Amino acid sequence: MQVGEFKVLNEYKKARNAVLMTAHGQIETPIFMPVGTKATVKTMLPEELTDIGFQILLGNTYHLHIRPGEKLIKELGGLHKFMNWDKPILTDSGGFQVFSLSKLRTLTEEGVTFRSHIDGAKLFISPEKSMEIQMDLGADIIMAFDECIPYPATPEQIDESSNMTHRWLKRCQQAMTKKDSLLFGIVQGGLEEKSRLKSMDQICSVDLPGYAMGGFSVGEPIHLMHQLLEKVAYKMPVNKPRYLMGVGTPTDLILAIDSGMDMFDCVIPTRVARNGTLYTWQGKVTIKQAKYRTDPNPLDPECDCYTCKNYSKAYLRHLFNTGEILSSRLNTIHNLYFYNKLIERSREAIRNGIWDEFKDDCLERFSRRP
Amino acid sequence: MQVGEFKVLNEYKKARNAVLMTAHGQIETPIFMPVGTKATVKTMLPEELTDIGFQILLGNTYHLHIRPGEKLIKELGGLHKFMNWDKPILTDSGGFQVFSLSKLRTLTEEGVTFRSHIDGAKLFISPEKSMEIQMDLGADIIMAFDECIPYPATPEQIDESSNMTHRWLKRCQQAMTKKDSLLFGIVQGGLEEKSRLKSMDQICSVDLPGYAMGGFSVGEPIHLMHQLLEKVAYKMPVNKPRYLMGVGTPTDLILAIDSGMDMFDCVIPTRVARNGTLYTWQGKVTIKQAKYRTDPNPLDPECDCYTCKNYSKAYLRHLFNTGEILSSRLNTIHNLYFYNKLIERSREAIRNGIWDEFKDDCLERFSRRP
Numbered sequence: 001m002q003v004g005e006f007k008v009l010n011e012y013k014k015a016r017n018a019v020l021m022t023a024h025g026q027i028e029t030p031i032f033m034p035v036g037t038k039a040t041v042k043t044m045l046p047e048e049l050t051d052i053g054f055q056i057l058l059g060n061t062y063h064l065h066i067r068p069g070e071k072l073i074k075e076l077g078g079l080h081k082f083m084n085w086d087k088p089i090l091t092d093s094g095g096f097q098v099f100s101l102s103k104l105r106t107l108t109e110e111g112v113t114f115r116s117h118i119d120g121a122k123l124f125i126s127p128e129k130s131m132e133i134q135m136d137l138g139a140d141i142i143m144a145f146d147e148c149i150p151y152p153a154t155p156e157q158i159d160e161s162s163n164m165t166h167r168w169l170k171r172c173q174q175a176m177t178k179k180d181s182l183l184f185g186i187v188q189g190g191l192e193e194k195s196r197l198k199s200m201d202q203i204c205s206v207d208l209p210g211y212a213m214g215g216f217s218v219g220e221p222i223h224l225m226h227q228l229l230e231k232v233a234y235k236m237p238v239n240k241p242r243y244l245m246g247v248g249t250p251t252d253l254i255l256a257i258d259s260g261m262d263m264f265d266c267v268i269p270t271r272v273a274r275n276g277t278l279y280t281w282q283g284k285v286t287i288k289q290a291k292y293r294t295d296p297n298p299l300d301p302e303c304d305c306y307t308c309k310n311y312s313k314a315y316l317r318h319l320f321n322t323g324e325i326l327s328s329r330l331n332t333i334h335n336l337y338f339y340n341k342l343i344e345r346s347r348e349a350i351r352n353g354i355w356d357e358f359k360d361d362c363l364e365r366f367s368r369r370p
Numbered sequence: 371m372q373v374g375e376f377k378v379l380n381e382y383k384k385a386r387n388a389v390l391m392t393a394h395g396q397i398e399t400p401i402f403m404p405v406g407t408k409a410t411v412k413t414m415l416p417e418e419l420t421d422i423g424f425q426i427l428l429g430n431t432y433h434l435h436i437r438p439g440e441k442l443i444k445e446l447g448g449l450h451k452f453m454n455w456d457k458p459i460l461t462d463s464g465g466f467q468v469f470s471l472s473k474l475r476t477l478t479e480e481g482v483t484f485r486s487h488i489d490g491a492k493l494f495i496s497p498e499k500s501m502e503i504q505m506d507l508g509a510d511i512i513m514a515f516d517e518c519i520p521y522p523a524t525p526e527q528i529d530e531s532s533n534m535t536h537r538w539l540k541r542c543q544q545a546m547t548k549k550d551s552l553l554f555g556i557v558q559g560g561l562e563e564k565s566r567l568k569s570m571d572q573i574c575s576v577d578l579p580g581y582a583m584g585g586f587s588v589g590e591p592i593h594l595m596h597q598l599l600e601k602v603a604y605k606m607p608v609n610k611p612r613y614l615m616g617v618g619t620p621t622d623l624i625l626a627i628d629s630g631m632d633m634f635d636c637v638i639p640t641r642v643a644r645n646g647t648l649y650t651w652q653g654k655v656t657i658k659q660a661k662y663r664t665d666p667n668p669l670d671p672e673c674d675c676y677t678c679k680n681y682s683k684a685y686l687r688h689l690f691n692t693g694e695i696l697s698s699r700l701n702t703i704h705n706l707y708f709y710n711k712l713i714e715r716s717r718e719a720i721r722n723g724i725w726d727e728f729k730d731d732c733l734e735r736f737s738r739r740p
Contacts, residue, residue, distance in 0.1 A: 329413070
């Protein structure tokens with residue numbers, strides 16, 4: 001396969017199983033990308049991510065631009081070499097963080113001026129600047145610089161913002177000159193079907209190797225996203241990967257795959273792991289609970305991860321309660337293993353024509369409280 | 371070899387290379403034991419300790435007694451099973467922590483009443499109680515409960531305290547009924563040769579499988595310890611392991627081995643790693659320094675650890691500056707690897723009759739500032 005080539009291998013109703021070729025190898029969808037915000041997936045070594053089965057990870061343009069800076073990373077051979085990861089990397093455009101983390105934003109047609117959330121330094125990102133940063137990082141998949149519309153917003157705000165995101169996308173396409181990287185456009189348009197479809201038409205009229213759905217995880221009730229995706233996701237180009245940005249829980253992933261989305265990233269599995277919340281095939285576990293004090297059993301008897309194979313719930317609770325770094329490590333290993341296994345099983349279920357049964361079983365399991 | 375058997379294999383002047391058999395296998399001295407305070411060597415998996423080459427680790431009686439409690443650990447199969455470590459474990463007696471961490475201590479002939487540094491709970495440890503805790507934990511080597519004399523102290527205080535430590539040792543010997551565990555006595559006696567030798571006579575008059583030097587790392591100038599060890603360490607029984615408790619830097623280890631000590635433990639390599647200080651064969655490195663910002667080289671070109679084989683100083687500096695957990699992990703891996711390699715090379719140097727050259731080379735290297 002050539003870089004950028006995307007082949008749908010299996011379909012089950014709207015759900016798809018496909019492959020995409022990148023400059024650092026092929027990835028198979030549906031796929032979950034762990035988030036390596038600052039050139040590390042928190043607590044994890046690259047080899048541990050590979051052992052779990054991850055094929056691609058995400059780096060954050062905004063964070064890496066601020067520290068240590070993309071020029072330093074470029075000088076040291078690019079993000080892959082810097083962080084010792086030789087598989088594909090997708091970088092976001094910085095748009096989401098500029099709108100969620102930075103202070104004193106000023107938005108113009110040219111771009112966004114803002115102050116760093118770390119030291120207050122005045123910074124400017126435009127579509128061209130975002131492309132330059134991502135090319136310097138050496139990302140395999142580069143995301144367009146878009147405006148992330150806040151929730152709620154008026155129809156006029158949404159329309160105006162989506163139009164600008166479209167104009168910015170054309171500037172991104174002009175500026176993205178790295179031959180072996182793949183530029184993905186981002187559909188915005190808020191939570192209404194009509195405005196979302198209008199943005200989709202605009203964004204997908206620009207010929208690109210992939211498209212994303214953005215503008216979620218901004219405080220909206222999550223069922224609104226799922227209702228919308230059910231109506232619009234399958235209308236995205238069928239012969240291109242469809243990436244749902246920044247989402248979500250195991251239930252969210254299942255529903256989004258069911259609507260026809262292919263690619264996912266989210267900080268949830270790693271972040272909640274550090275806070276002692278663990279996803280299992282019997283539901284969500286809060287490890288600090290007193291009932292686990294003397295529990296000699298593994299977190300999840302159906303799980304083959306390193307944590308479940310070697311440690312008791314009593315030990316995991318002890319590590320969490322004493323604030324040990326090993327708690328974050330063992331919990332992160334488990335949650336990432338769980339997410340990857342969920343996605344692997346999703347692929348198999350689509351391949352084997354049992355997606356509906358698998359989906360229903362997952363949704364029932366994930367609503368349990370063990 | 372039988373459990374408790376100790377064989378000196380090689381000697382070079384006062385320095386020794388020996389083996390000691392425990393219920394969980396043999397260890398070879400000189401040996402460094404990483405500290406697993408709360409049933410984990412901070413940031414590390416047991417397998418990673420084994421890969422580095424560690425043969426034994428240390429657990430802290432005081433900390434484990436407070437959280438999660440030795441009865442819970444016993445119920446779950448002992449400390450080895452609880453923390454997934456099947457090699458030997460040595461536990462300290464709790465004495466050092468009772469005197470350094472706890473609040474409102476009251477010392478009587480019977481034992482020590484004190485308040486937990488975590489929740490202020492009133493607790494009592496006696497020689498018998500310390501033995502019970504360590505037996506419940508299932509330690510292979512159990513340390514006698516002693517009084518750690520503060521520095522400075524008057525000759526009268528030292529004499530009185532050493533006498534009590536001796537009486538307590540006899541009670542420990544009575545109470546330690548676990549057949550396959552080895553009880554080590556602890557020599558106190560302060561920093562004067564005469565009083566230290568008196569305590570040594572008392573402690574070593576109790577027939578035990580090993581003896582330790584305690585009462586250091588209490589704020590005394592370190593050269594006083596080395597001057598004392600040079601004069602007294604070799605007078606400890608030659609056919610028993612000699613353990614220097616809670617010491618020290620790489621330089622301290624070399625000097626203590628040179629004086630005839632065999633076993634060591636210390637939190638230094640793990641603690642300073644988390645604070646960004648790294649031991650190398652070219653001297654001590656402070657990774658946050660600006661001069662490493664763009665440095666593409668490994669921390670130590672003479673080191674074969676995972677960190678040095680895979681990451682640049684620029685990346686290690688970035689991880690430290692952004693407060694990433696991976697910084698603590700990679701730094702700890704390096705420092706522990708360095709400590710173990712230092713000890714392995716010490717054994718070889720004694721074996722090969724080149725200890726003096728090795729010692730001089732180490733002392734010169736460790737005084738450098740790269």
